[in-house]
Amino acid sequence: MTAFIIIIIIAVILFFLFWNKKTDNKAVLVNESDQSKSEYITDEELTENEIFTDETGQYKIAEKTREIPRRTYIKAILNGKYWGEIDELFSNQFSFSKFFDFNIYEVTLKNAVYGSSPYLLEQDLRIPRDKLPKLLHTVLETDGKEYEVNLHEPVFADIKFNRKLHQDEGNEVFGTIEAIVTGYILDYTKEIHFEKEYIFPFNEVHPVTKIEEPVITKTMVPTGNVEYHENYKRTEYFYSDYKQAYWGDWKYTKPPTTTNNEGCFSSVIGILAGIIGIAFLLMILPQMAFFLPFFLILFLLNLIPKRYFSLIFRTISLFILLGFVASLFHFFNRASTMTYIPKPLVTEQPEERLAQTEPIIENIDNKAVNDTIIKHFRVWQDYAGNKYEGTIWTKKSDYTKASHFKKNLIINSNSSHTYDEIIYRLKENDQNNLSGVYQLFDSIRQKEQLSKVKFSELIVAFIQDIPYTVIVPDDCNPNLYEDKFIKEYLSTEDARCDGFEKFGINSPVEFMSNLNGDCDTRTLLLYTMLAHYGYDVALFSSEYYAHSIIGINLPISGIAYQFQNQRYVLWETTAPNIKAGVLPKEISNLNYWRISLKSK
Numbered sequence: 001m002t003a004f005i006i007i008i009i010i011a012v013i014l015f016f017l018f019w020n021k022k023t024d025n026k027a028v029l030v031n032e033s034d035q036s037k038s039e040y041i042t043d044e045e046l047t048e049n050e051i052f053t054d055e056t057g058q059y060k061i062a063e064k065t066r067e068i069p070r071r072t073y074i075k076a077i078l079n080g081k082y083w084g085e086i087d088e089l090f091s092n093q094f095s096f097s098k099f100f101d102f103n104i105y106e107v108t109l110k111n112a113v114y115g116s117s118p119y120l121l122e123q124d125l126r127i128p129r130d131k132l133p134k135l136l137h138t139v140l141e142t143d144g145k146e147y148e149v150n151l152h153e154p155v156f157a158d159i160k161f162n163r164k165l166h167q168d169e170g171n172e173v174f175g176t177i178e179a180i181v182t183g184y185i186l187d188y189t190k191e192i193h194f195e196k197e198y199i200f201p202f203n204e205v206h207p208v209t210k211i212e213e214p215v216i217t218k219t220m221v222p223t224g225n226v227e228y229h230e231n232y233k234r235t236e237y238f239y240s241d242y243k244q245a246y247w248g249d250w251k252y253t254k255p256p257t258t259t260n261n262e263g264c265f266s267s268v269i270g271i272l273a274g275i276i277g278i279a280f281l282l283m284i285l286p287q288m289a290f291f292l293p294f295f296l297i298l299f300l301l302n303l304i305p306k307r308y309f310s311l312i313f314r315t316i317s318l319f320i321l322l323g324f325v326a327s328l329f330h331f332f333n334r335a336s337t338m339t340y341i342p343k344p345l346v347t348e349q350p351e352e353r354l355a356q357t358e359p360i361i362e363n364i365d366n367k368a369v370n371d372t373i374i375k376h377f378r379v380w381q382d383y384a385g386n387k388y389e390g391t392i393w394t395k396k397s398d399y400t401k402a403s404h405f406k407k408n409l410i411i412n413s414n415s416s417h418t419y420d421e422i423i424y425r426l427k428e429n430d431q432n433n434l435s436g437v438y439q440l441f442d443s444i445r446q447k448e449q450l451s452k453v454k455f456s457e458l459i460v461a462f463i464q465d466i467p468y469t470v471i472v473p474d475d476c477n478p479n480l481y482e483d484k485f486i487k488e489y490l491s492t493e494d495a496r497c498d499g500f501e502k503f504g505i506n507s508p509v510e511f512m513s514n515l516n517g518d519c520d521t522r523t524l525l526l527y528t529m530l531a532h533y534g535y536d537v538a539l540f541s542s543e544y545y546a547h548s549i550i551g552i553n554l555p556i557s558g559i560a561y562q563f564q565n566q567r568y569v570l571w572e573t574t575a576p577n578i579k580a581g582v583l584p585k586e587i588s589n590l591n592y593w594r595i596s597l598k599s600k
Contacts, residue, residue: 051199056198057198057199058198058199059196059197059198059199060196060197060199061194061195061196061197062194062195062196062197063192063193063194064192064193064194064195065190065191065192065193066190066191066193067188067189067190067191068188068189068190068191069186069187069188070186070187070188070189071152071184071185071186072114072115072116072184072185072187073114073115073116073117073118073119073182073183073184074109074112074113074114074115074119074140074151074182074183074184074185075112075113075115075119075121075180075181075182076109076110076111076112076113076140076180076181076182077109077110077111077178077179077180077181078107078108078109078138078156078177078178078179078180078181079107079108079110079176079177079178080104080105080106080107080108080138080176080177081104081105081106081174081175081176081177082103082104082105082161082174082175082176082177083103083105083174084103084174103133103226104133104136104177107136107137107138107139108138108139108140108141109138109139109140109141109151109181110141112140112141112142118182118184119182121155121156121157121180121181121182122157123155123156123157124156124157124158124159124179133154133221133222134152134153134221135150135151135152135153135221135222135223135238136150136151136154136181136183137150137151137223138150138151140185149185150185150186151181151183151184151185152183152184152185152186153183153184154181154182154183155181155182155183156179156180156181157179157180157181157182158179158180159177159178159179160177160178160179161175161176161177215240216239216240216241216244217239217240218237218239218240218246219237219238219239219240220237221237221238222235222236222237222238223236223237223238223245225245227247229250231252232250232251232252233250233251234247234248234249234250234251235247235248236248355374355375355376355513355514355515356374356375356376356377357372357373357374357375357396358372358373358375359371359372359373360372360373371395371396371397372395372396372397373393373394373395373396373436374393374394374395374396374399374513375391375392375393376391376392376393376512376515377389377390377391378390378391378392378462378465378466380461380462380465381461381465382454382457382458382461383457383461383577383579388444388458388462390440390443390444391440392436392437392440392512393436393437394433394434394436394437394509394512394513395433395436396513398430398433398509399509399510399513401429401433401509402426402429402430402433402507402508402509402510402513403507403510405426405429405507406426406501406502406503406507406510407502409422409425409426409502409503411425417596419541419596420541420596420597422503422505423505423520423524423539423596423597424597426505426507426508426524427507427508427524427527427528427597429507430507430508430509430528431508431528431531431532433509434508434509434512434528434529434532436512437512437529438529438532441455441458441459441462441529441533444458445458452535452554453554453555453556455533456530456535456552456554456580457579457580459526459529459530459533460526460550460571460573460580461576461577463517463522463525463526463573464573464574464575464576464577464578465576466515466517466522467496467515468496468517468518468574469496469497469498469515469516469517469518470486470489470490470495470496470497470498470518471497471498471501471504471505471506471516471517471518471521472486472497472498472499472500472501472504473500473501473502473503473504474499474500475499475500476490476495476497476499477490478490478491483546496516498514498516505518505520505521505524506521507524508524508525508528508529511524511525512525518574519547519548519549519573519574520541520548522548522573522574523539523540523548523549523550523573524539526550526573527539527550527597527599530550530552530599531599535552535553535554535599536552536553536566536568536599536600537550537551537552537553537568537598537599538550538551538552538553538561538563538568538595538597538598538599539551539595539596539597539598540561540568540570540593540594540595540596541593541594541596542587542592542593542594544592545586545587545592545593547587548596549570549571549572549573549583549587549593550570550571550573551568551569551570551571551595552568552569552571552580553566553567553568553569553600554569554580556569556580556581557569557581558570558579558580558581558582559581559582559583559588559590560581561590561593561595563595569581570583570593572584
């Protein structure tokens with residue numbers, strides 16, 4: 001019993017000796033090494049300001065916010081205005097088209113749909129990719145409200161130009177544009193994130209973290225604002241934050257000294273003008289020879305003392321002056337009454353000018369049917385100067401059927417590809433009725449053993465040699481047409497015109513029956529013939545250039561159009577001796593061309 005009491009007494013003594021050295025579970029001592037700074041914090045305070053330690057030091061986790069860029073993709077109907085200016089870097093070798101620097105402004109977006117991923121649209125090539133702005137300032141109409149936004153990387157499809165509002169003024173062109181457009185709108189959202197904030201001892205110098213401002217640089221992305229002063233202009237561009245803008249340098253834009261005309265073959269007019277100018281110089285040379293005796297007499301009289309010949313000099317000078325005035329009067333009076341007829345580009349032989357007809361009797365379904373053959377004798381040269389000649393023929397019944405088919409052809413489509421359907425229907429109707437043309441070229445190919453390239457050149461040179469004729473849907477009166485080239489061409493004395501032709505085009509059989517064809521008539525026939533001989537050929541059209549050309553997949557150097565890993569060398573058909581791959585600079589921008597027909 002005594003031992004038990006002793007043990008209890010020892011336990012009580014130990015309890016009181018060590019009771020003050022235990023740690024309170026409700027508090028934690030911070031900065032025990034700094035006796036002057038000792039303080040206690042509760043468990044709740046420790047949770048909110050929890051202290052961590054790593055190799056750098058003590059830190060706590062701080063909640064912060066930052067801006068995150070966000071793209072909202074949009075697809076909408078675009079309505080706006082466009083403005084263009086003649087690009088003087090392009091030569092005036094051919095004058096049937098115009099080329100403009102292109103700008104779009106005062107844009108509104110309607111019926112917009114939004115998404116988090118890009119909308120897929122096939123770019124309409126009537127506006128070249130290099131002319132499209134990378135950023136388009138627009139007004140977005142949604143829920144009855146308007147918002148000014150910047151549309152990044154716009155893509156245009158189904159472009160429609162309002163021709164009624166399209167007009168030319170000097171070297172500028174402007175009008176309205178409607179299209180389907182897609183791109184994205186860039187804005188910023190706030191995001192909460194956590195960062196380490198280090199706690200340093202009081203006796204150390206706290207390092208100052210330098211926050212670098214983002215570097216704002218200039219870009220070449222236009223805002224759409226352009227200023228003009230006389231012949232100078234400058235463009236406004238965005239800074240890299242796309243919030244601030246700056247003005248570019250003033251640039252001098254020299255007014256063009258020549259006029260570009262639209263149409264298929266207006267280069268003929270330029271050549272004829274050059275011929276007329278040379279003829280005028282040849283006519284005036286005999287008149288200029290009159291000055292030589294005049295100056296010779298003055299020189300001789302100057303050698304004789306004036307006191308002997310002053311009276312003679314005055315008399316002779318008077319007669320010379322009167323003769324000179326009379327000569328000028330006679331020259332201008334004669335020039336005002338004479339008419340100069342320039343030599344045409346293509347010279348036809350007499351036997352080529354008129355068609356010959358020959359009656360035939362055909363056996364159709366065991367019945368004798370009367371018909372007539374329409375013949376044309378042609379002489380032409382290939383690009384190497386080799387001469388070829390022969391007769392092509394068509395049946396009058398086929399010609400009548402082709403004309404009737406075209407007059408009764410109804411196209412219900414109102415899309416931008418209505419033209420493609422027209423020429424496809426005409427080709428399909430005529431392609432089996434050209435035996436009289438294929439017969440001539442089959443015999444030449446067999447006799448000459450021509451390669452695939454040489455044979456294609458022979459066919460195209462044959463078409464290029466046929467004189468140009470403008471095909472119009474109404475009468476050949478120049479006052480009926482707004483197109484400047486057609487109006488000027490029909491006003492010339494030697495203009496060739498085939499009027500009242502539906503769609504302003506002749507089908508292949510019609511062309512080979514009357515030899516009347518402009519650019520799209522020629523390319524349609526060439527497409528039909530080259531496809532018949534197995535060539536990979538495409539018919540290219542351009543609403544912008546108002547022109548049509550041929551593209552052929554052959555190993556020929558020159559300007560070519562890439563399509564699905566295929567290379568189509570482009571070929572002009574309205575002028576003689578122009579080889580494949582050669583295009584005037586004014587129509588060489590491939591962004592303005594599209595494929596209307598393709599054989600393979």
